Amino acid sequence: MAADEALAACVRRGADPPTLILRIYRWNQPAISLGRRQRLEDLPAELIRRGLPIVRRPTGGGAVVHSPSGELTYAVAIPRPLFPRGLPLHQVAGLLHRGLREELIRRGSIPADDLDLACAGGSPSPSPAALCFAASACGDLLYRGGKVAGSALRVWRDGLLLQGSIQGLPLPLEFLAEALSQAALLPGDRTILLTK
Numbered sequence: 001m002a003a004d005e006a007l008a009a010c011v012r013r014g015a016d017p018p019t020l021i022l023r024i025y026r027w028n029q030p031a032i033s034l035g036r037r038q039r040l041e042d043l044p045a046e047l048i049r050r051g052l053p054i055v056r057r058p059t060g061g062g063a064v065v066h067s068p069s070g071e072l073t074y075a076v077a078i079p080r081p082l083f084p085r086g087l088p089l090h091q092v093a094g095l096l097h098r099g100l101r102e103e104l105i106r107r108g109s110i111p112a113d114d115l116d117l118a119c120a121g122g123s124p125s126p127s128p129a130a131l132c133f134a135a136s137a138c139g140d141l142l143y144r145g146g147k148v149a150g151s152a153l154r155v156w157r158d159g160l161l162l163q164g165s166i167q168g169l170p171l172p173l174e175f176l177a178e179a180l181s182q183a184a185l186l187p188g189d190r191t192i193l194l195t196k
Helices: 002-013 044-051 089-106 172-183
Strands: 020-025 031-034 054-056 064-065 071-079 114-115 141-143 146-156 159-167 189-196
Touching: 002 020, 002 071, 002 146, 020 172, 044 189, 071 172, 089 114, 089 141, 089 146, 089 159, 089 172
Parallel strands: 020 189, 031 054
Antiparallel strands: 020 071, 031 064, 071 159, 114 141, 141 146, 146 159
């Protein structure tokens, strides 16, 4: 989480030309990440009893239970000059998830009818659920009606950070990472991709 925040600080300092940074990574052990303002006592007791390491994200949203297998985690740091003009902040995640959906369909890996966006173009979601994947919010990617990609946002005057997780798509993680990187590309080589 600290590495993601450092990437956001890097793009906020500015570069010429402005550059978006996409970081895709996997966890080396099961863990829980809490949203920036989330309280530990809001988590289900059975989850706390599992004794998993707990970290706090610089972004908001509900808790995510991370796994070293079957999940990709990503962070997108965007400097303000690259932020799409007129796009409401609550639609930023949906923009990336829409691109991922289109890329997966284009590659023929999942039928279009199986992938959808939660309330595409809709209003901001109500307060997040205690567990991110327990409910969908506007802009989340759905596979056969279930949430498979969700993310949270942190905005500063000079940039923003989007952190997210992709879980439960029946595709190899390397394939998903490639599709995600294509979905996040900007014209003019203004995207840096970091993977771990």
